[in-house]
Amino acid sequence: MAGRHGRNKLVFTALAWVLALLVFFPLLWTLLTSFKTEGEAVAIPPKFLFFDWTLENYAEVWERTDYLRHLRNSIIISLGSTLIGLAVAIPAAWAMAFSPTRSTRTVLLWMLSTRMLPAVGVLVPVYLLFKQAGLLDSRSGLVLILMLTNLPIMVWMLYTYFREIPREILEAARMDGATPLRELAYVLAPMALPGIASTLLLNVILAWNESFWTLNLTAASTGPLTAFIASFSAPEGLFYARLSAASMLAIAPIVVLGWLSQKQLVRGLTFGAVK
C-alpha cells in the first residue's frame, strides 16, 4: 500500500516537473536567444547552450529605444488602473456579498459577460470617445480603459473572498456603532487583506500585459512596454535575437514581482476553490 503511494507520488512529482519545464521552456528559450547573434538565433539545427554569448542585442535595444520611459508608463498605467479599480470594486463586492438582492447574481454575470466581447468590436466607438475627450495617447486614458476592462474580474474575485468572511463579524461591528466606511476600512479590509492583495497582484499583471488598448490608443509618448516589444517585431527580416532581448527587458519587472509574491498569488487564486 505504502509502496503504491510512494510510486504514485513519484509519478506525480515527475509529471509536475515535466509540465513545469514545458511551461518554462519558451521563457528559457527566449532568454537564451537574447544572448545569441541573429544568425545563431535562427540556426538549423538550433543551438541550445553552445554558441558565442553576446550582449549586443541588449545594447542595440537600449540604444534604439527609451526603455525607461516605456517602463515608467507601464508602472503608472498598471498600478493606476488597479488601485482606482480596487477603490471601485471593494465597495461593489462588499455590497453584493453582504447585502445581496434578487438581481445580484444577474448583475455579476452581466459584468462578467462584458469580458466576453472581443475588444476590437468596440475599438472605433472607444477611439472616437477618446478623441472627443482628448484622451488619445494619454496615461489617464489608458488608466481609465484598463480599469474598466479589469473591473469585472476585480469585483468577482473580491466578491468570492468577501463571501468567506462571516457576516456576524460585520454585524457586531455595526452594533458597536461602526459606520459603513469604518466597517469597510477597519473590519472587512484587514480580514480580506490576502484576497485584496492577490486581486491587486493579478490585476497589475493583467494590466501590464494588456496589449490591445495600450497599442491602439497610444502614439509616441505614452506607449508602455507592450509598445516597446511591438517595435521590435518584423515580418520581413530576421531580428529574433533583438526581439528576445526586448521581450526579456519587458517582462523582467513583472517576472520578479510574480516570483516575490508567488505565495500570495497562488493562495489568492485557489482561495475558496476547495471546500
Next chain:
Amino acid sequence: MTIKAVFRGLCAGIALGFALPAAAATLTVATVNNGDMIRMQKLAADFRRQHPQIELNWVTLEENLLRQRVTIDVALQSGQYDVVTVGNYEVPIWAQHGWLMPLEDLGADFDREDLMPAIAESLSYQGTLYAAPFYAESAITMYRTDLFEQAGLSMPEKPTWGFIREAVERITDHDKGIYGICLRGKAGWGENMAFVSSLVHSWGGRWFDMQWRPQLQSDSWREAVGFYVDLLRNYGPPGASTNGFNENLALFQAGRCGIWIDASVAASFVTDPRQSTVADQVGFALFPSRGDLRNHGNWLWAWSFVIPAASTNVEAARTFVAWATGRHYAQLAARESGWANVPPGTRQSLYASREYREAAPFAGIVLEAIDVADTHSPAAQQVPYVGGNFVSIAPYQGIGTVVGQQLSAAVAGQASADQALAVSQHIAEREMTRARYLQ
C-alpha cells in the same frame, strides 16, 4: 547693470520666447520595423542638424499592427501622426477618400522625374502623387547555384513555371534535408496571398472580371493553385503551410532550399555572409512566367511616406518627407552604411550608379523586375483593379486573408485545391456583395 539693459534683455527674452514656439514643430512619424527604416532613424541626426526647429518622435511597429493603428487614425481624422509609412495598397484608397495631402513639389532634391515610373504611378491617384517612396520591391527567383550545377541545370534569366517544376524535381534531396522549393504558405493577404496573387496573374488569371465578379474557380486559378499546392506538398519543407517570409529566409540561409521565390528585399539578406551560410552560392532570376504569356506576376510593393490630411504640421512634415526620400538621403546612407544599404527600388539614379551595382550583385535583376511590373494591367485579361500582389480595394484585406486561410489549409493537406477555391469563391462573392461591388 542699468535698468535700460535689464529692460532690453527682458524684451529680447520675450521676443525669443514668442519666436521659438512659432518656429518649432514636433513631428510624430509612424514607421515599420525593418532594417532600412531603423537605419533612417539613426541617420535622422542629419535632418536635425539641417532643421533644428523640427523635433522627431518615432513610433515603430510591426507592419500589420502599424496598418491597424494608422488606418483608424487617418480614417477618423485624429491627427495623432504627421508622417505615416504605408504601402501602395493603401495610397490610392486613402487618396480617393481625401485622407492624404498631395505630395507634388517636394523640392529639387526630391526630383520626381528620377523616381521609377512604375513606383510613381502606383503611388498616384488621378495623376497626383500622394506618397513619397522610401524603398520598393518586386519579387524574384533566388536559387542555389551549386545545387543547379550538380544537377546539370542552368537557370534562364526569365524562367517559366515548367522549368521551375523540372528543376525542383531534380534538386530535391529529402535524405540531405534539401527541399527543392520554398514558398510562402502562411495565411494572410500580405503573406501567402501576395505570392498566390502574382502566381495567378502570371498564369493568366485575374481576381475579378470587369463587373467585379470573383474569378476564383476559373481554369487559370485552378491550374495555378493546383500547381502551387502540389509543389509545396511534394517538394517543399515540412510545415510549409505555416512558413512566411522569415521562416523561408531562415531555411534558405541555412542551405535547406533549392529555390525560393519571394520579395526582392531578401536578396541582400541571402547574400550577406554574416547571416547566410550560402551567401556566395546564390543566383537570381525574374519571377517565373507561364512562358507564352510573358507575365512575371507584377509584384510591386513600395514602403512610402504619406502626410495625413488631419496633420497640423504639414509644412514640417513635407520637409521631413523630402529629406527622407530625396537624393541627398541616398548619398548619406551610402556614405554612412555603404552602398548596399541604400534603400532600393525607388530611384533610377541609384541603378545608374556604378558603386551600387558593384555593391549589390542583384541590382540588375531587381531593376528589371520592377520595370516589368505593371500594376494597372496585371493580368492577361482586362481588370477593374490596380495591383499585382494585391487588389487595391478596401474589401481585399478581408477577402485575401480568408482565401489565404483556405489555401494554407490546402497546402497542409486538410482540403483539396478545388475545395479550397470553391469555398474561397463563395466567400469572395459574399464579401463583394456586402461591400456593394456586386448587386
